[in-house]
Amino acid sequence: MPQGKPATVPDDGLTTRQRRNRPIVAVHTGPMKGKSTAAFGMALRAWNQGWNIGVFQFVKSAKWRVGEENALRTLGESGQGGPVEWHKMGEGWSWSRKKGTEEDHAENAREGWAEIKRRLAEQTHDFYVLDEFTYPLHWGWIDTDDVVSTLQQRPGRQHVVITGRNAPEALLEAADLVAEMSKVKHPMDAGQKGQRGIEW
């Protein structure tokens, strides 16, 4: 666990306190599964601070992450910690009148990003998880430059964690923290299939 003295002290005119409390953009990328798992682990700390948490799942199917969703919803409703909103693209976002079809993923993804942009401008949440958000960027459905400049200009103290493979280089450059999860060994290499409670 890194702690103590930072390796260098930047010449950015900020005090240590200002620098310490600067909100971060984190990207969890790489071929291994821990990307989202670690993002939801971070959300536990954010919840414990009483922060307002917004999760946005840019996945086609909503069948995965049911464990994390139930756990974070339960925490959000516990009367302790911060509130939790959990939105998934699935068959259309919860705030959307029109229920998306399987065919218009690109349009659904763009609608999700437009909503997140509004929320960042209004400082709706303190901690955002944009789960699997790298894919619509990688596929060109959402403009990476727009995402980068929106994140760089976001007001206040909003932390943003983005997960998924193939994160665009411009996003990695803009991020404060980039973690790469790599697989050394996985049960599926030995012929084991995914199992309840472990994989989802």
Added chain:
Amino acid sequence: MPQGKPATVPDDGLTTRQRRNRPIVAVHTGPMKGKSTAAFGMALRAWNQGWNIGVFQFVKSAKWRVGEENALRTLGESGQGGPVEWHKMGEGWSWSRKKGTEEDHAENAREGWAEIKRRLAEQTHDFYVLDEFTYPLHWGWIDTDDVVSTLQQRPGRQHVVITGRNAPEALLEAADLVAEMSKVKHPMDAGQKGQRGIEW
């Protein structure tokens, strides 16, 4: 996310269902911080299955992970999901009469492992997190061969996740899943210090 067909079908005489439901030993290692964070993210899925969760923190000081501890304790007491026990070595394990001093970490660590061994034999928990457990192994305080054979011979359906740097090679060989967290970029490289809600 890996799903679907495994790469190979092993010649182990097990049915797919038996193989699918085989309990796993996972090791999260590497220089990056996400190791424990991802383990606690996995615990959310275990909780959602109603599994009995036991967390054992092999850290000297108990000041870290307070967010994860509060969150998992809150989930354990929510009346949904599985129960959660959280034990930390800190100034002596909760079940121990004698309060350890700062001087006898090795003895404290051995006492922690002896208790985990008892619990594995009794099948007390379904999902164990042995947080920072690699350090007492690396330092030779606890016998790695004993740990490996105990894990290999554990009865029933108990999943075990071990975190920490410098995991001994014999442990990695025995593990079903090894994930390595590597740092690509971290705010501390840019002179930023750890901050509440993000680092702990």
